[in-house]
Amino acid sequence: MLKSFNFAAAVTVLGLGLGLAACDRMPIPQAEASPKQQQQEAKQKPEPRPHEGEASYYGSQFxxxxxxxxxxxxxxxxSAAHRTLPxxxxxxxxxxxxxxxxxxxVEDRGPYARGRVIDLSPRNAEELGMKKAGTAPVRVTPVEVPERDARSGRGGESRQAQR
Structure with missing residues (x-):
């Protein structure tokens, strides 16, 4: 009877030891997304595209x-103001x-005048040669877009816009 008790105890200890060994604390590596999943994720986060419209500039009251x-x-x-770019x-x-x-x-929101796509600083308006006229037709091409709005210096990681 003593031999069978020792055998049963040994089997129990062995089973517990194997069970604990299976409880590995190492994280399981994540597999890369399939190309199809990567394409779907890219579709969900479209990059802003170049767009055209009329630019104006901030008046001195601002x-x-x-x-x-x-x-x-x-x-x-x-600085510039845009309605939708982060x-x-x-x-x-x-x-x-x-x-x-x-x-x-882009550090501000606007412009709020109908038909305008961007408000520029007076310095940039001068550099573009539009300050005298007050407005000009422009193309706005995003170059670097943060993951989310950068407010008070706490922006997300930025990514290069696709061209």
Whole structure:
């Protein structure tokens, strides 16, 4: 009877030991998404595309006012206002009448005038050659788009826009 008891105890201990060994604490590596899943994910997050419309620039009454990102507007900055591009987006703005381009950073919302697609700082308007006229037809091409709006310096990781 003693031998069978020891045998049963040994089997029980062995079973418990194997059971505990199977409880590995190492994380299970995740498999890469299939190409089909990657395509579906890409479709869910479309990159902003270039678009055309009329640009205007901030009037002097906006100097020093807070923008949507919480910072104060500086007329000599590269700040721009756009209705839909995420805050923190870097974009190339090209004047379609003369071919001049500037690089701006979307830091505010607007413009709110009908038919306008972007408001620029007076400095950028001067560089584009549109300050005297007040408006100009432009192409806005996103260059670098953050994952989410960058508010008060707490933006997401940024990614290069597809061209």
């Amino acid at each position: 100097n020093g006012r807070k923008m949507a990102n919480g910072e104060r507007f500086n007329p000599n900055s590269n 805050l923190g987006t870097t974009a190339k703005v090209t004047n379609l009448e003369n071919g001049r381009s500037v690089t701006v950073k």
